[in-house]
Every structure is written in structure tokens, then in C-alpha cells.
Amino acid sequence: MPNTINGSDGDQFAVHTTQQLSLGQEMRFPDGRRFRYAKAPSGTAVVVAKLYQAAIPVANHVLQTAAAAAAGATSVTLTLGATAVTADQYRDGYLVVDLAANTGFGYIYQIGPHGDVAASGDFIVPLRGTVQVAIDATANSVSLVPNNYSGVILAVATTPTAVLVGVSQKPIPVSNFGWILVAGTTTCLTQGTVVIGTIVKPGTAAGSLAPQATAVDLETQTVGICTRVATTTDYSTFCIMNLE
Amino acid sequence: MSNVISGHEGDQWKTHASKQLNYGQEMRFIDGRRYRYAKAGAVAVVVAKLYQAPIPVTNHVLRTPSAAAVGDRTVTIALGATAAAEDAYLDGYLVVDLATNTGFGHIYQIANHKAIASSGSFAVPLRSAVQVAISTQATSVSLIPNNYNGVILAIATTPTASLAGVAAAPFAIGSFGWVQVAGNCMCLTEDNGAVNVTEGYQLIVGGTTGSLMPQATAVSLTVPEVGICVRAATTTDYSTVCLTRIE
Numbered sequence: 001m002p003n004t005i006n007g008s009d010g011d012q013f014a015v016h017t018t019q020q021l022s023l024g025q026e027m028r029f030p031d032g033r034r035f036r037y038a039k040a041p042s043g044t045a046v047v048v049a050k051l052y053q054a055a056i057p058v059a060n061h062v063l064q065t066a067a068a069a070a071a072g073a074t075s076v077t078l079t080l081g082a083t084a085v086t087a088d089q090y091r092d093g094y095l096v097v098d099l100a101a102n103t104g105f106g107y108i109y110q111i112g113p114h115g116d117v118a119a120s121g122d123f124i125v126p127l128r129g130t131v132q133v134a135i136d137a138t139a140n141s142v143s144l145v146p147n148n149y150s151g152v153i154l155a156v157a158t159t160p161t162a163v164l165v166g167v168s169q170k171p172i173p174v175s176n177f178g179w180i181l182v183a184g185t186t187t188c189l190t191q192g193t194v195v196i197g198t199i200v201k202p203g204t205a206a207g208s209l210a211p212q213a214t215a216v217d218l219e220t221q222t223v224g225i226c227t228r229v230a231t232t233t234d235y236s237t238f239c240i241m242n243l244e
Numbered sequence: 245m246s247n248v249i250s251g252h253e254g255d256q257w258k259t260h261a262s263k264q265l266n267y268g269q270e271m272r273f274i275d276g277r278r279y280r281y282a283k284a285g286a287v288a289v290v291v292a293k294l295y296q297a298p299i300p301v302t303n304h305v306l307r308t309p310s311a312a313a314v315g316d317r318t319v320t321i322a323l324g325a326t327a328a329a330e331d332a333y334l335d336g337y338l339v340v341d342l343a344t345n346t347g348f349g350h351i352y353q354i355a356n357h358k359a360i361a362s363s364g365s366f367a368v369p370l371r372s373a374v375q376v377a378i379s380t381q382a383t384s385v386s387l388i389p390n391n392y393n394g395v396i397l398a399i400a401t402t403p404t405a406s407l408a409g410v411a412a413a414p415f416a417i418g419s420f421g422w423v424q425v426a427g428n429c430m431c432l433t434e435d436n437g438a439v440n441v442t443e444g445y446q447l448i449v450g451g452t453t454g455s456l457m458p459q460a461t462a463v464s465l466t467v468p469e470v471g472i473c474v475r476a477a478t479t480t481d482y483s484t485v486c487l488t489r490i491e
Binding site for chain 1: 254445478
């Protein structure tokens, strides 16, 4: 399958109970709309026309200690902290070597399908590629990062906590799969007085878009441009252009 | 060959001693990661650092051309006192900068070429035909290298060229490999003195060459945004970054 799907109107509303595509798979429409395949988290369903962000990395799964892995290895074993890993939680996500003190620093490896791992257990992380530079056993130097589209959550108000991923097009039940828009025209929950032709950013209401304001300009991502104004708490039309 | 290659995990680490693809050839992964084909400049490329395009050569910009008619496939210009190495401008551009030249505003891609001596006459081979006649207006035509031909570490703080991407793997001087232009990558990060590297925050070019740091008031107006922090590492270590604004 090509890495980009050519879709047409209606395809963005498809929802799957089981994963049919890789997380983050792109679908393009002729009119410039682009979507990526995402999973709703296990605790909360995705709702239509709100802004979503990536899942926040799990504290007990970052800066963990790995067993040494030689160049060419296709798995890396690390000891989890006191939080279990569910099956495929990190499928299509990444193992990263964060610390310069580890010989394997600076590399990012995509993770394949995997089973459950108990809290504080040893996780044999299956890689889709091979280790490029030997990873040593330096303490607290390796992290697990979920795929940006695995378990998306409503964009957190005001203070960013993860990368923004897109605007939902249809409700997606918990743990189901569907599409979120990453570029082009969409409706989204509006907060405040937006103005046609001007920049919008995440609002203080979770999942909303609001006019850009000086106070939040420097740290938070811009998202797009207002195309059709609706009143606050209604759904304006936006052209999403800055998410990727 | 398609203008976009569909790649898979592992392809981003491939390096070549000789050029296999056009500079800037795009390779896309399913998860949103995108890469472009690049050549290392005078210094080897190292993993997980931010790179920029080479800086235009002073003696190769604002030069005087010979007249070129519509349909011509070469434009001859007189170089200044710096030689042009063979294929230094392959996949790069000849641009007509000055409004006083009849051919102003057009950009033409450059094909393979030989080495040209300092102050020599360079018959620049174009990939397409001249669209509007170029006059002999003095100091009105420039040569711009392809953004990925001889990438260098992004200069700290003050931009000097457009950003090219983050190196996915090391590659040797004069050899070829991939720099990442979108999606999740690892990159050297540092705190900016006021704000620590923080998940969800925008990142810009850092104060150390090749690094990223959180956006801050003092530098935010002129320096391009690069991406968003996905997993924050301590300063001078390697954070996971989603590149969103390089292209």
C-alpha cells in the first residue's frame, strides 16, 4: 500500500473497531483536506469537531534503563517503572535514546506490535528497524513515546502538554479507530470572538479554537485561519494549516 | 521515478557515497515522518542535530549575465573571485533578482555542470527554457544552491539560511543521506535560560549550533519555528520533537 491514501468525501467518516491501518496513515482529498488515522483512548470517546492532541508520555515509561543492545538488534529490553503497558500501547510509537551519556544517543526507532507487560516488568520492545549504534545500559537513558495518533485526547486548555494532532470529523468510540483532519477546511468548536482571515490557537475550553492573543503566542502552536465565523461555543469553519 | 518515495522504517538511515537521487527528493513514512535527500558539506553530518541550507556564495550572487533569449537553455554569467566546484549548483537555481533586468522574477533550476575557475565565465545549464529574455543588466543574476546540497549545522540564534532538517543518521563529508523535515525525530535540545524544554511547547533554533530550544520573547519574531516538543530531555540531551514548521 502507498504511504498516502487518495480519499474522497465520505471516507473521513469511516470508523473501525479494530485497527485497519497504521496509526498516522495519511489520507488526502483533492480539495486539500488531509486526515490521519487515529485511535480513541480507552477511557474517553472522541467527539466531533474538537481539537485533539497526542497522548502525554507515561512518567514510568520514560527515562528508563535498557539492557545493552548491539548494532543490528531488532529488540531492546528495558525495565518499566510502576505502570503496566497494555497490548499495542506503543505499536507504531517510538523507542528513543534521550541521553547523550548513552552510546546510542540521538536515534529514534519505531516499535512494532507487542503484548501486555506488567508494572515494573521487563519489556522486550520489538523494533521495526535494527539498532544503528549500540545502546548501552546507562541508567535512565531510554524512553517510550507513543505514536502521536494513539489514544488522542482533547487539546488541553491554555498550557500545552503535547503536540496537537488535528480536528475530529466524527465521534470515535473508546478504543476504536477513525480519522482526524490535519490540514484543510473543517469545523471546530469556537471560543471567543474569532475573525475571518485571522490566526487561531487552542482556546481555554478543551478542544476549542480561539483568536490568537499576545499572552499565549510564544509557547503555543498556531493552528490555522478562520474561514467562517460562528459565535462563541458554536462551530466556526477553519482552514487548518500549521499542524504539520 | 515518482516525486515522492514511499519509505519504511530503516530507509532513513541509508547513506550513499555517490549521489543516487535528486537533492531534496522526498521520502514519506506512513506515520507522518518525511525526509529529504541531502549531501553533507565540508563537515560530516552527525545524528540528531538541526541542519540548514548552505549560505549563498558572495561572489556568485548579483553577477552580470550575457543576454539570453526566450527558449535558451543556458545563461552565461561572469563569476566573482570564487571558483564553482563541479555540480556545486546541481539541482540549485539561477534567479534574476533585479527588477531592472527584463527577465526579473524568474527562477530556473540548474542541471549538471563542470567546475568553473574563479572569475570565470559560467555557462549555466538550465533544466528548462528561459521564459522571458534576460538582459545584460549589471549585477542582476544570482546562483542559489539547492537547500540540500551541502547542508551545515544550523547557526545558533541568528538565521543565515533556510532550515533543511534534522539528521536521521550520520553521513560523511561529501556523501549523501536523509534529513528529516516533518514528524517525530530526536534532536539536541537546550533550555533557553527562561524556559526549560517542555512537552507541547514550540521550539526554535537554539543557542548551540544544531540545537533546538523553547521559543522565547527575545528571539521569536525573526527565527523560524521548527516544531513541538513531544518528550522533553534535560538540557544538552536529546528530546523527541515533532517537526511541524520546516516546510
